[in-house]
Amino acid sequence: MIVIFSNSTDEHALTVAQKLKKNHNEDSLILDLSKITKSYANALYTNDIQPEYWFEFAKNKSLNLNDVKAFWWRRPQPLKLLPQITKSSHQEFALSEWSTALNGIWESTDALWVNDIGNDSRAEHKPNQLKVAQEVGLLIPDTLITNNPSRAIEFSEKHNSDVIFKSFLATEQEWRETRPLRQEFLKAIDSVRFAPVIFQQYVKDSHDLRITIIGDRIFAAETEPSKKYEFDWRMAEISWKQHSLPSDVSNALLKMMRRMGLEYGAIDMKLTARNEYYFLEINTAGQFLFSEIEAHLPISDALAAKLASGVKT
Numbered sequence: 001m002i003v004i005f006s007n008s009t010d011e012h013a014l015t016v017a018q019k020l021k022k023n024h025n026e027d028s029l030i031l032d033l034s035k036i037t038k039s040y041a042n043a044l045y046t047n048d049i050q051p052e053y054w055f056e057f058a059k060n061k062s063l064n065l066n067d068v069k070a071f072w073w074r075r076p077q078p079l080k081l082l083p084q085i086t087k088s089s090h091q092e093f094a095l096s097e098w099s100t101a102l103n104g105i106w107e108s109t110d111a112l113w114v115n116d117i118g119n120d121s122r123a124e125h126k127p128n129q130l131k132v133a134q135e136v137g138l139l140i141p142d143t144l145i146t147n148n149p150s151r152a153i154e155f156s157e158k159h160n161s162d163v164i165f166k167s168f169l170a171t172e173q174e175w176r177e178t179r180p181l182r183q184e185f186l187k188a189i190d191s192v193r194f195a196p197v198i199f200q201q202y203v204k205d206s207h208d209l210r211i212t213i214i215g216d217r218i219f220a221a222e223t224e225p226s227k228k229y230e231f232d233w234r235m236a237e238i239s240w241k242q243h244s245l246p247s248d249v250s251n252a253l254l255k256m257m258r259r260m261g262l263e264y265g266a267i268d269m270k271l272t273a274r275n276e277y278y279f280l281e282i283n284t285a286g287q288f289l290f291s292e293i294e295a296h297l298p299i300s301d302a303l304a305a306k307l308a309s310g311v312k313t
Contacts, residue, residue: 001028001068003028003031003063003070068111071111119260139277152192163202206270209221211266213262214299219292220242222240243295264284265282267283
């Protein structure tokens with residue numbers, strides 16, 4: 001049994017679940033944590049030999065977590081409490097109890113995690129990503145993280161206004177693409193004081209790379225710069241093709257994955273006309289179907305095989 005933390009409409013989760021059944025005869029469960037307080041009950045039974053962790057579902061169905069070979073921490077949904085809990089202090093208490101109970105159960109399992117929850121959370125922090133990338137020998141753009149408007153203006157002047165800015169972690173409600181620090185944004189630069197912003201030197205005349213790593217397997221794809229929107233490939237209609245990474249870059253990326261304790265990562269890089277590879281960021285729940293389909297990369301097959309193996313890298 002493989003457990004996938006996501007929701008029932010997640011195309012990536014559904015694709016891997018199908019591959020698990022078809023290629024490895026492995027059953028899977030897409031576990032939506034937003035419904036867990038309403039639809040499921042969890043229980044911990046202990047005995048003198050081995051503790052047993054259960055999820056009990058409706059219609060007399062249940063899941064023994066000791067039977068789970070691997071967990072995919074794909075896109076866990078936020079917990080939602082039952083509507084009967086209306087008092088704010090009671091809501092805080094209930095959420096704390098649910099989180100503590102569930103985290104304790106996850107940490108007590110011996111199965112493969114893709115990715116380990118603690119490592120996954122730490123790896124999402126962009127300042128740490130940049131630090132580790134430099135330590136393993138990867139190039140990164142000149143970067144400033146600040147909520148000081150004056151520092152941001154100085155940084156822009158230093159790089160002759162060839163600067164982009166982006167958020168630390170986008171949300172569905174407040175999603176932000178990577179944008180150039182043009183004059184209209186400089187006019188509103190004082191708003192930076194309300195929250196830190198990531199500013200980076202723009203890597204010009206470059207190809208975008210999307211590199212998906214599963215265990216020790218690397219799947220790299222590249223695209224031409226978009227004339228429609230060159231600062232963020234997610235904002236343009238582009239096509240992808242396979243890319244062959246040089247061994248020093250591949251080795252550095254694998255070293256970074258091991259340093260961060262990750263089994264899965266979707267990495268964005270830039271390749272300049274001078275054949276320089278710049279690391280931008282790593283996403284522990286990054287999408288991969290677009291590069292799999294267009295560049296003919298067997299990423300979902302590799303992920304299903306990794307989960308079915310139950311073996312840590």
